[in-house]
Amino acid sequence: MSLADLPPGQNAEQVRNHWWWRPGWHVGRRFFAFHITFDNQPALHELAATYRTALAEMPSLTLIPDQWLHLTMQGIGFADEIQPAVLSQLVEEARDLLSAFPAFEVEFGPAIVADEAIVMPAEPPEPVQELRRLTRTAIGRVFGEEQVPENANKFRPHVSVAYLTADGFSAPYIETVSRAKVEKARATITHVDLIEMHRDRQMYEWRTVEALPLA
Template identity: 65%
Template sequence: MSLVDLAPGQHASRVRDHWWWRPGWRIGRRFYAFHVTFEEQPDLYRLADNYRVGLAAMPALTLIPDQWLHLTMQGIGFTDQVSDATVTAIVDEARDILADVPEFEVEFGEVIVTDEAIVMPAEPAAPVRHLRAAVRGAIGRVFGEDQVPENADRFRPHVSVAYLTADGPAAPYVEALQAAKLEPARVRISHIDLIEMHRDRYMYEWTVLARLPLS
């Protein structure tokens, strides 16, 4: 089960390979999205690294290094389908809307084994949901409200620390993490990034095209 379908504290019963090719994706293709990225966030790096250490001996995992930790927010579309002018218009609208969205703090601590990833949910979720709604509003001003990609309701904010790479039971991963008694990490979210991303090397990697500050 994906994170959005799991109750708080619940783990999936089985896992599967995260790196199957979703519709439209292929080697060399790039995608525009809004993500929260985490440069110079040592508290988050500490927590993620402790979980990575606990998972290091487990098979069939892609551990995510600090550089590529992110909070997935909202996709826009593939770069060969969205024009430069459209991207610029979305960024301009987002700047306008985000001028009224204040910076906020969230906490990461609990770790959950989902069907394709091992993740840390963000708490409280409400300000992250508000930020995503603001970004969706900017996209809707350009695309039309009924044309905004992705489901507005199927969103549970989180940061992944590892992706699963094989099918099997979730229990071994849950057991590997249960011994961890870690101090939660607090993170201040002060911006959101428009990125151009790819997954050519079994990792989500990106270039930041625009950094949009919160108020």
């Protein structure tokens, strides 16, 4: 069960390999998205490192290094289907909308084992949900409302610390995560990144096209 479908505080019963190829994806293809990234967030990095240490001996996991920690927010589309001029227009629309939204703090703490990843939900979720709504508004203005991808309501903000790479039961991962001695970490959200990413090496890696500051 995906994180968005899990009640708060509950884990999935079974897990599966995260790295199956979603429709349209293949090696070499790039994808544009609005994400929140976490450079210069030492508290969050320390928390993620604690979980990586706890999970280091577990099988069938891809541990995510600090460089690629991110909060998945809103997809845009494949890079080979979006003209540069259209992307520039989207950047300006998003910049105008996001520049009026104040920077804020979110907290990450106990990890959840979802169906494809071990994740840290963001609390409170509402400010991140509003950021996503603004990016969806920008996409709708440029591409048309009917062309905005993904479900508007099925979104629970989180940062993944590891991806599962095999099908099975979640219990061993839940037990390992529950034994980790962690304290909650706060992160300050000051910008949203429009990124161009790929998953060629079983890791989400990207270049930042534009960093869009909040107020």
